[in-house]
Amino acid sequence: MVKVNENYLKLPGSYLFSTIGKKVSAFAAANPDKKVIRLGIGDVTQPLAPSIITALHSAVDEMADAATFRGYAPDLGYVFLRSAIAKNDYQDRGCDIAADEIFVSDGAKCDSSNIQEIFSLDNKIAVCDPVYPVYVDSNVMAGRTGTWDPKTETWSDVIYMPCTAENDFAPELPKETPDLIYLCFPNNPTGSTITKDQLQVWVDYANKVGAIIIYDAAYEAYISEDNVPHTIYECEGARTCAIELRSFSKNAGFTGVRLGFTVVPKELKAGDTCLHGLWARRHGTKYNGAPYIVQKAGEAVYSEAGKAQLKKQIAYYMKNASVIFEGLKSAGYTVSGGVNAPYIWLKTPDHMTSWEFFDYLLEKANVVGTPGSGFGPSGEGYFRLTAFGSYENTVEAIERIKAL
Numbered sequence: 464m465v466k467v468n469e470n471y472l473k474l475p476g477s478y479l480f481s482t483i484g485k486k487v488s489a490f491a492a493a494n495p496d497k498k499v500i501r502l503g504i505g506d507v508t509q510p511l512a513p514s515i516i517t518a519l520h521s522a523v524d525e526m527a528d529a530a531t532f533r534g535y536a537p538d539l540g541y542v543f544l545r546s547a548i549a550k551n552d553y554q555d556r557g558c559d560i561a562a563d564e565i566f567v568s569d570g571a572k573c574d575s576s577n578i579q580e581i582f583s584l585d586n587k588i589a590v591c592d593p594v595y596p597v598y599v600d601s602n603v604m605a606g607r608t609g610t611w612d613p614k615t616e617t618w619s620d621v622i623y624m625p626c627t628a629e630n631d632f633a634p635e636l637p638k639e640t641p642d643l644i645y646l647c648f649p650n651n652p653t654g655s656t657i658t659k660d661q662l663q664v665w666v667d668y669a670n671k672v673g674a675i676i677i678y679d680a681a682y683e684a685y686i687s688e689d690n691v692p693h694t695i696y697e698c699e700g701a702r703t704c705a706i707e708l709r710s711f712s713k714n715a716g717f718t719g720v721r722l723g724f725t726v727v728p729k730e731l732k733a734g735d736t737c738l739h740g741l742w743a744r745r746h747g748t749k750y751n752g753a754p755y756i757v758q759k760a761g762e763a764v765y766s767e768a769g770k771a772q773l774k775k776q777i778a779y780y781m782k783n784a785s786v787i788f789e790g791l792k793s794a795g796y797t798v799s800g801g802v803n804a805p806y807i808w809l810k811t812p813d814h815m816t817s818w819e820f821f822d823y824l825l826e827k828a829n830v831v832g833t834p835g836s837g838f839g840p841s842g843e844g845y846f847r848l849t850a851f852g853s854y855e856n857t858v859e860a861i862e863r864i865k866a867l
């Protein structure tokens with residue numbers, strides 16, 4: 464008789480954002496006169512930039528003509544896009560990454576959850592705490608995380624690296640040696656970053672212990688400070704220990720359009736096995752590529768006009784970030800993030816739990832944020848606000864919080 468993958472049954476409770484959604488709907492239904500402002504979910508709100516729209520339209524028209532129609536895309540993605548990525552994101556920054564080391568996909572969420580498939584179930588993962596939940600949950604589904612302890616809200620076979628105010632939200636090298644290390648900088652949810660020197664320590668460590676770093680750089684476009692690395696390949700030795708994940712969602716507003724990529728350098732090995740070949744095999748077997756139309760839109764992200772337009776879009780969100788950061792700080796809150804990332808991470812006042820502060824903010828200010836505890840036990844006592852709202856709503860939300 465058929466049996467399910469029992470690993471799925473180990474996943475605890477309901478998903479963070481569905482709980483938030485239910486609470487907000489209940490509040491809105493009970494208070495139809497109140498205008499609720501949502502600074503919770505990490506989704507963009509600005510429309511696609513004009514050069515991207517133009518590229519989309521012209522790619523659609525190409526599909527209408529037999530001479531320019533495209534069917535299945537090449538396994539790794541179209542060369543025009545992979546070359547643009549290799550040049551703009553890597554070679555122009557002095558990083559040695561070639562177009563054939565780039566695997567185009569439909570986004571970093573899928574890649575960050577699929578990448579564990581090419582590694583043994585015996586491997587032990589290390590994650591920051593708090594963390595983007597996908598890294599852990601995908602490993603739970605694979606059966607790599609042991610048992611769930613509801614009291615500590617941790618998995619028995621996962622190494623947690625607490626990121627709190629005490630260490631400036633930067634993980635420390637773990638005491639127990641991991642095989643796979645998930646790092647995300649600029650960070651979701653804390654909005655923190657680490658310097659190039661700090662990241663070099665991780666690269667050296669991974670090379671020393673034979674671990675692989677899965678580096679999620681989805682928020683790279685939000686970096687404003689010079690000493691923050693845009694890619695892990697700025698660090699020496701990263702080609703032998705790091706896989707990088709990138710997304711077009713946050714830098715170009717592709718959350719609904721869907722495009723991302725993974726970088727697997729040819730030198731990267733686990734034992735004697737080349738991981739580039741393994742990931743290529745996985746990609747070729749289980750995936751049939753991002754749409755041509757969308758890859759053309761991705762190419763436009765790297766055009767001169769596209770770059771200029773997106774710079775403005777990022778600046779729009781970062782102005783919101785500054786409104787939130789400065790507003791909360793002046794109101795006496797302890798805040799971090801918001802400088803190289805569209806997330807502001809604040810300490811809940813008066814020792815409220817993350818969920819208590821969620822309810823308080825929803826009821827008193829009609830503002831929705833995300834409880835830090837939803838991202839891991841070390842997120843307890845913290846709260847995330849995002850800069851992805853409209854400027855007007857962001858200003859209003861902060862005025863309301865300041866008036867509490």
Ligand SMILES: *Cc1c(COP(=O)(O)O)cnc(C)c1O
Pocket residue numbers: 505569570571572573575595647651679681709710711712713717718722723
């Ligand atoms: C938003 C986000 C992504 C991007 O996911 P897509 O599937 O490309 O939309 C990846 N990693 C983190 C940490 C994110 O917050």
